[in-house]
Structures are given as structure tokens and as C-alpha cells.
Amino acid sequence: MMKIKNVILHHISLKLKEPFRASNGIVYDRESILVEVIDHDGMSGWGEVVAFTSPWYTEETIQTCFHMLKDFIIPLLLNKTVSHPNELPSIFQLIKRNNMAKASIEGAVWDLYAKKNRMSLSKTLGGTRAEIDCGVVIGIGPLQQMIDQIHKYNEDGYKRFKVKISPSNAVKILEGIRTIFPHIPLMADANSSYSLKDIKLLKELDNYNLLMIEQPLASDDIIHHAKAQDILKTPICLDESIVTSEDVRHAIELGSCKVINIKAGRVGGLTEAKKIHDICMEHQIPVWCGGMIETGISRAHNIALASLGNFTIPGDISSSSKYWYEDVLMQQIKVEHGKIKVPDGIGMGYEVNREIIKKLLVSISSF
Ligand SMILES: O=C(O)CCC(=O)c1ccccc1C(=O)O
């Protein structure tokens, strides 16, 4: 049993080593809200708001999440007794969507629940892997810079390479990379920058032996994704289109994709993420864990999630040092030989570094 006594929102800003560019947005400094949930025994669980400062990836932002947490979500939870984190989605049912806001606190309650049971978050979620395979993402930039980055990450041992593309640069990027690296496991993420009218351009991508193409079309268009998947040899992976387990059922029924990217933030939390994992497993749709240029707290949650059985493709889970000079954990997350060991300590398995959080603080609010 957990009785939620106090929720603290640590709004921080973390300097990115380099700006990160996708088809439709650039991230400079990374703002984030670290969510600390404290129960009546004084124990803390941690989660993170993974929304960005502008709504380029989904409609949520750091500010909308703060508003939702402060005015709607936290009041629903304070002084409530919860016996399992999977009760949270039904408590939040009164609030439409706002999945990243909900997921931040739900993740913190999962961490707390695992800690109270003296179990790892991985085991608590039903994870079965002792280590996970890691992939890495290369933002859009000059071709030579993208190639140099792949060289470096290849030497680091990463097992799968994802490049951001848009219709205006895809062929140049993929042609350039395949000339130097004909055999690396490569995929491309378009972040909804194509439409079905561009099907000829999309069809050209079949020439590059891609593991998959991620979210080519609009987020609310699983019908056209089904049409595109009929025409393309390359498997389609959905990211932005999948925000609930119902979306997954529809996408599978329509044949809109062959792979799914799961991000707990996008789908409203780890409970829904696990449900999506289970549905995909049942339908032989492989899944992998997506990334949000997040701090170590969300990274630790991702590692636990990716330890579940149907995460058979390396996800976007990189070392803390890919983006950060110093992460918010006592111990930096490190990819070695393309893998991360799933921690077996209690909860998310990494200890939060309060000194660093204090240094990065934009504001702090306690409820
Ligand atoms: O966390 C990472 O390493 C980057 C993952 C990534 O591609 C991404 C980063 C921010 C927003 C959306 C996406 C995406 O997968 O579309």
C-alpha cells in the first residue's frame, strides 16, 4: 500500500552537447520536469515529463504538462491510497489525453512501488532480460557529419543506427551512408514529413535495405499508412500514431505497420506501454523502446521497459554521455559493447543526484 503524501516537481534545464534536429523541430537546451512522489513512509519514487518546450513532436509541452499536473493530476492522487501503479490509468480517466503529463507521475509511482517491494523496476514490470541491446539516433545535419557520427557510434558498439530524414534530404543521406556502410543495421525516421502523395519518393527508400521506416505519414493517418505498407517492401514502424493500446489494435487490423516503437510518455505510462507490448507479442509484431532525448531518470525507466520479452529490436537507448555532460544520476548510464546491463537494485536501479538537480533547477513546486 502506498499513500501519496507529497509530489515535488523539479523543473530543470539541461545543456545539450549539440542541438538535435528532426524533420520538423530542433531541440537546443533540454527542459524537463523531474517528478518526485513521496509516500507516508517518506520513500521517494521518480518519473520525468518527456514533453518538449514546443509542440513539434506531440501536442504536449513542458508548460501544458505542468498545468495538467498541478491543476488536475496531482489533486487526484494526493492522499490517495494506491495498492498498485496499474490503478493509476483509471484514476486519470477523467482527464482526456495529456499522456506525457500522466506518464510522468505514473512512472514515479511504479518506481516507488518497486522500491517498497524491494524489487527492481524491470522485474516488477515482468522483464526477463539481464541486458538490453542499444541503438543510436543521428539527427539531421551535413552528410559528412552524419557519417562521422556513425563511424564513432559504430566503434562504440551500438547495434542499430537510426537517421532522421525528410523528403528533401532522404535520398542524399541514405545514398551517402550506404556508400560508406553497405551493411550496418540502418533505419530512418521521417517524423510524419511525407504524405501519401509522396509515395514515389517513399518507394525509392526501398533501395537502401532499411530495417524499417519510422512514422512516414501523419500521426492521425493509420489508413494511409496501411496503403503505404501495401506498396512498400520496407517495414513501416509507427511512433506518433500510437498513443493507446486501441490504436495498436486498429493499426494491426488495418495492416498499417509491421513494427511498433513504444515510449511510455507517448502512451500515458508504463501500464499502457506494457499492455501494448503484450498485444504486439500476441500478434507477432516486434517492438522497440523509443527515446525522447531524456535524462537518466526516464532512461532508467526505458531500460526496465526494454527488458520485457517482445523488445526484440535495439531501441533508442544511448549512454548518458551522448547528450549530456553530466546526467542527473549518481552513476551515468553507459552502453558497453552495444549493451546496457539491466540494473538489479531496487526500483529503477539508479540513484538520483540531488546536488546536480539543484544546480539545474529552473523552479521547484511542492504539492
Ligand atoms: O532519444 C533519442 O536518442 C532520440 C530519439 C528520437 O528520435 C526522438 C527524439 C525526440 C522526439 C522524437 C523522437 C522520435 O523518435 O521521433
Ligand SMILES: [Mg+2]
Ligand atoms: Mg520517431
